[in-house]
Amino acid sequence: MSRKIAKLIDPKPQIIIKAILNFAAISAKNFPKPIVNPVNLLLLALTGWFIPNLATFSQTSTNPPLRLTVNSNQDIIQTDGNLTLREAISIVNGELTLESLSAAERNNISPLTSGEDNRAKIEFSLPPNNTIIELNSLLPALAVPVVIDGTTQPGYAQEDNNINPVPVPIPDNIPAAPIRGLSLLKQGETNFCAPQIRPTPTPIIPAPVPTPVPAPIRGLGFLKQLVSQGSTISNFPIPQPVVIIKPTPGVEVFRGFTVASDNVRIRGLSIHGFSSRRRGATANIPPADIFIGDAKDTATLGEKGRARNPSNNPPKNILIDCNWLGVDRLGNPISQLPNANFSGEKQVPTGHKKPGHFQIYRTDDRLPTRSAFGVYVFNSLGTTIRNNLIANHDGSGIITSARANNTLITENILFANGFGGMPDAIRLEGNIDRTRILSNLIRDNAGSGIYFFKSQGSTEIKQNQITNNGRQFEQAAIYLMGSDHQIVNNQISEQPGPGIVVAAYPNSDRNVILGNSFANLQGLSIDLVSQNNTGFHAFLTGDGPNPKMRSLQRRRQAGNFGIDAPVFVSSEFFLNPENGSVTLEGTTKPGATVEIYRVNENSSPRGPLSEAIANTVADEEGKFSLTLTNLKAGERISAIANDSESGTSEPAVNTVIKDLP
Template structure:
């Protein structure tokens, strides 16, 4: 007899009430090769073709082969014996757990699910979309990381709400070569475990995850709640169609690692989710996330591309492209254990919410050799509370940040912004008893002995400074000069502070160059950067310029980077124009308008946005900030939220028109910047707007037009 179990766990986006049945383990059977040859879904029944739902039940042992029709039996083969159930010979050898393969008709490769599929609970099972005829493992849509284009897609049927694509509950399961999109839950009164394209957990998710504890003897975890081991998710496209377009119904999360150990997520393309591309919950120790393209996630909910919480000890994020997401590239929230973040490119994030590119809570994390750039916020932030120490942040390259390269939050700064975006440079620790003042035990930033060091002729440049005694000082070239704490552009050299805290180094710099430094003590972690110093020059002895100071040249500036997360494998047909080109004038509106108390796109506004989208497609160097505004007739907090929803609606509309997320940022201004302070209906209508602030490398000046003004009816309040 089956026991019915009602999981009611915290969900971050959407909600649903789901029923899961606990059944005794199915009887052992030889591993099977099951070929799906129908894209239909619905009740299990004997007919002429085999569906994915039926294939899962067959390998799980809940649907007997004897119950299949003769035509369906031809699609099932025992891998061990190499003989199918109709007696025909085949050449396959055994494989533990079996395989689900695909042979769908060429014009029927999208499987539209009517309800949630059965869990994958056969250890060692491989669900392999690369077996579908037409799949080309050598063809990629992106040059940055080669990830083959899937052919087989899984998505909910048009009128169905299916909150999960594939659910993994057993060890050593592999999912590869598929496209999954559109999996979410909406408009429900009860909560569920998180909706996702792929969900990994023990067989029955617990009813309450508020304690965030690993499986133990206390409820809601029991001995049977053993997390699946060594799950592999590879070469999938999650959140996007096989043609690369954004679906009308977006998925909630990409991969939800609710409870597992040793999961590998590698070489997937994960994009356009309402929440995070990858999110952990109770346990995800020894998680490996490598060589994924993670773009444009967080568009309506949890904004961070990768959000790690729960037990994550031994996890590694390596070689990923994390670009154009709405919040942080990586956000660690009260994790248990340490994480390594290495050799990733983390760029153009913070499109909707201004956050650090990498936000760290906890101890002993390593952020090493990453490229972190174009963040609407700082580079790496370390929290002070919960206590966060011994976080090593070394050999990274930073550029185009709105904040410090490394920001250690001060404990007394407890507002939300400080715990998402950082709080700026800290004063020096003035007592050995103040180690809890900031993240990383308040390790001091280095101090140079001068704001300018003179280079004598061709002699090497010697610099000196002070830092915490015994710390390793890492010196960087600084290419930008927006403020005293410009980003750390390029690692140059290392030195060690002596017992008195003094250090010196020889740097390969010329007159006009700038440099900065951070200090690292393994007992405490890495510091914030020092204010930069510069290089002056003095002539060599015996020359006409001997002992005469030479005005330093301006340092080289980092060239603006065209916001572009991915490019096709083939080189572009035409190189972008050199800067600066001749000025170009284009005619586009700079405002779109909204009805009273609305954040929906009207048909007239859609026509305006279509024109703007066309201009943006034709001019790929244009960037745009979308500023949401309201009229003044509500509370400040309500108007701020309404203006954010308006800006978000415009951004999401443009996303569906093919404008990439890295080119757009969002700012909500509420009623703070009224165009008109009058009180008639036209004045109010002009204030209810999203304003486009265009920035273009070529100095394009748009012409303001007003074509969609939505005046409220006479007599409206």
């Protein structure tokens, strides 16, 4: 029995128990009547150990997990009548004991009810006029499973909460596509950003399917302008957070939350202003609104924040949802976009800047400090970033580093990021295998919407609206490195560069690019870079149409193994006067699938690929032919080829549909 008891407690009391039992055995052997009952002695010892350590034991084991209600916006740890966010995190981590709290503070702590998620809960009940938490220093890392839930703050998602929901501008020149897009909820799905109210469960609320509306909106610099314009997606469920977390004015805090444990959720908060300008860019410790990585990772960073030896125990099952990152709840002008209506704007000469655009001198002292990055997935196995507004960061809104396997980025708005650093809305580095980027609105960012840099692993990029990016740098909307990516059913428009570029170096093959629609590009819809063009410019905007690849060596040196674009047998095809049909013929790689596109613009000899309308398969000689009945005289047609061994080609030279003379 003594062994069973010893196994239930830590090594220090085990030593005490062993000594007590040895003493009892000796006394029983040497005295006819033991001088002490060993059972009583054991109970006495256990009582003496458990009583002073009860609070610590209950917190380090987190059994049962606790609900902690933050009711003060102060950033202190002291015995008073209120519970602060810093105190709540310290209690959950086991760094602050319950016995060190006042009775009034303990009134804000209770065990979770049966049936709830077996994680600690940090909730909020701040005074209505004091919902801004200004940090004086870095918060403790989230070292145990916990939910930090801003949706519990009274007033969250109320009709009078200024901006609820967030309207989203949609350009009018993107053709409709049979995709889910930004309809965030299907029938029967949960409204992820609904306020969490105990004990009533969150209701299931279906959302309407969004439809494009007229009048593209450009140059939005104020969050309130997102509301005042009529171009919206109805009921976009990212309500305005009530609780704001930011640094104290004049104090540099380089990170909002540090996630260092499995099973952490952060939701319903406004987090902004976290940077490290005084530390020298991103020298060693990456600044961000939310940083995800094992606690050991921050101590092993090399030059420019890259991992030397990332931890082999990265956080898993992380959920970041329903937050406004980089955005103030009041809609203050946290940053300005180029050519916005702003009294402080001046032209600034900048290399690789989009012609005719501006950088902004921020002369308005109301502008708060912007965060360096939004979500920095430094080292994680399974992070979900869902239903967030991520805007106005100096660098990327979302960035990965050493390891970001099984990352899901879905149903977010990424807006106006990258004007003071890493220019891409989403930048993917490191091991990103099985990462998915689905149904996001990515617009008005400084560089690319999505940029891969020497990453490993395959990804899916589907059903996103990527528009009006490259506001400061001429870059591709999506720049791919690596192999076996799937880029499907995206809507890409208003880009001062190509739509999708596939790098030649490192080797990038078998990338499938199908069903996407493109509009108003300054480059090809799909551009496969050749290793003959590996200069700086090619890593931003590609290198234009490739000549026909006539050797294996040339193919090996190009993106997607240099698969040739299809070739139509004629620059024009004629409608059958009897039934209005037209037969298209051409050649491509034998056995390849040919996808036919309608071209709605006369801006390029190759595309842009406006709308996929049909597909067919080439025969063993590489010939293809198909008859269509949905084309009219004057329309332009292009095509791409897709092959399982190579991937997808660049667009074919356009051909024109005509009536017989």
